[in-house]
Amino acid sequence: MKTNHLWLGIVAGLTAIGAVMAADPAVKSEERVDVTFAHPEKFSDVRDGYMGSDQGRDGLLGQLQDHIVQRAQSRVPAGQKLSIVVTDVDLAGDFEPWHGPQMSDVRVVKDVYPPKIDLEFKLTGPDGKVVKEGRRQLRDLAFMMKLSINRDDNLRFEKALVDDWLRDELPRVPAK
Numbered sequence: 001m002k003t004n005h006l007w008l009g010i011v012a013g014l015t016a017i018g019a020v021m022a023a024d025p026a027v028k029s030e031e032r033v034d035v036t037f038a039h040p041e042k043f044s045d046v047r048d049g050y051m052g053s054d055q056g057r058d059g060l061l062g063q064l065q066d067h068i069v070q071r072a073q074s075r076v077p078a079g080q081k082l083s084i085v086v087t088d089v090d091l092a093g094d095f096e097p098w099h100g101p102q103m104s105d106v107r108v109v110k111d112v113y114p115p116k117i118d119l120e121f122k123l124t125g126p127d128g129k130v131v132k133e134g135r136r137q138l139r140d141l142a143f144m145m146k147l148s149i150n151r152d153d154n155l156r157f158e159k160a161l162v163d164d165w166l167r168d169e170l171p172r173v174p175a176k
Contacts, residue, residue: 032076035065035084044090044116060155064089067159068166075170079126082170090116092143092157111144115157123170138165 040046046057068084076082092115115138122133138161140146150156 032078032080033069033072033082033084035068035086037061037065037086037089039087040089043088046089046091060091061086061089063155064158064162067155068162071163071166072170075166075172076123077173080131081124083122083124085120086117087120088116088118089158091155111141114139114141114143115161117158117161121169132169136165136169138162140164 037043040057040061043057046060064086072082072084093110093113117138118136119138120133120135123131125131140157140161143157143160146160153159
């Protein structure tokens with residue numbers, strides 16, 4: 001019985017701390033990265049209704065957006081802002097319906113179907129002036145040769161593509 005009261009006290013304490021942090025704007029982290037998708041309904045290969053998939057286009061793009069924001073945060077200095085507009089996504093692999101009706105909704109990942117992401121970005125300084133901007137077509141024709149730690153992640157190839165681009169485009173900001 002004492003154990004239950006102890007756990008209840010811990011949960012209540014953590015809830016109170018979370019509420020204080022959410023209410024205090026000084027505690028919130030500065031939003032340094034903004035990712036948007038331009039006309040996702042026209043993307044090369046992110047459909048809303050894959051058979052047998054519990055994720056539609058919004059779910060897949062939401063995962064990709066979260067990954068980009070999380071990885072880019074450490075590469076954007078305080079006071080600067082990185083705005084990324086993704087203009088096209090072509091996931092690794094493709095559908096090969098000629099294998100029969102039972103395979104028409106199975107994504108086959110081969111070297112001939114590399115991941116592709118097109119984007120535009122703008123890095124602005126604290127004064128609003130553009131520090132760096134451009135358009136990039138992210139491609140990795142050797143994506144199948146890389147070691148992947150998380151083989152259960154459906155977007156592991158696309159996330160690796162983004163990680164490579166961020167590493168090349170924006171050096172890591174030293175921690176203070």
